[in-house]
Amino acid sequence: MTAAFESARRIADGAFWLGGCLSAFGHGEEVHYHVNAFLVIGDERAVLIDTGDPAHREMVLAQVEEVLAGRTLDYVVPTHPEIPHAGNLPALMQRYPQAVVVGEIRDYHLHFPEFADRLLALPPGRSIDLGGRELMLMPAHIRDLENTTWAWDSGAGVLFVSDGFSFIHDVPSPDEEEDEPVHRPGQCRLLSGEMPEPPTVAQAAYGTGRALYWTKFVDVSDAFTAIESLLDEHPTRFIGPAHGNVIDDVDGMLRTSLAAHRTVYQGRGLGL
Ligand SMILES: [Zn+2]
């Protein structure tokens, strides 16, 4: 159930949504928790942001291969070295021997000593030139590790926010008909604006509290001010969270996510 095949979805020209969902329990019922990765393809080079969960390894490899359609993977930018974000790095590095890991890689040689010679440090503010578009590394204003990194695709205006802006979605209830799989395409690949209802504050609070334990203890109002100026300077049509549907209603989700952080911080975070 946790690894039913999902195809990649094209978000915009050259920007693709990969990965899958894991089952979790929230609101006393089964819900889905995304573990996403994103592929951005320029005229000359391609970069994968995050690597998906090891539970989805074969699926992610198949999605990458399908989207690349014969091209190779040049760069991998894990947003931080935790397993749902970097866990498929070894498989990807083996599959694509030319690929280089780029970003805030300060401790990656300890996690992945076999690939120590394929790590390229690049600080926030610097870009990877993909040919006709750039992936700019960004400071992570909401982060769970010291070296968490965000990134922005100049081509389609997608901001990749790692554990920021997390939310869960409900598992579509199975039809009366019998052999309908539980994990139907359902909501898993819908943009936030395509969902039957926009993500609720409660769904965002669950995702936020689960991905970012510290949010119980920190008022993030300053971080949201910084995020707003980042969005002003870098036109953003989509937000790609690691643990939620891709967001196309950027302004609305900013408000929902800020309210979710306040809910978690004020200890009303659904018992989390
Ligand atoms: Zn995460």
Ligand SMILES: [Zn+2]
């Ligand atoms: Zn799902």
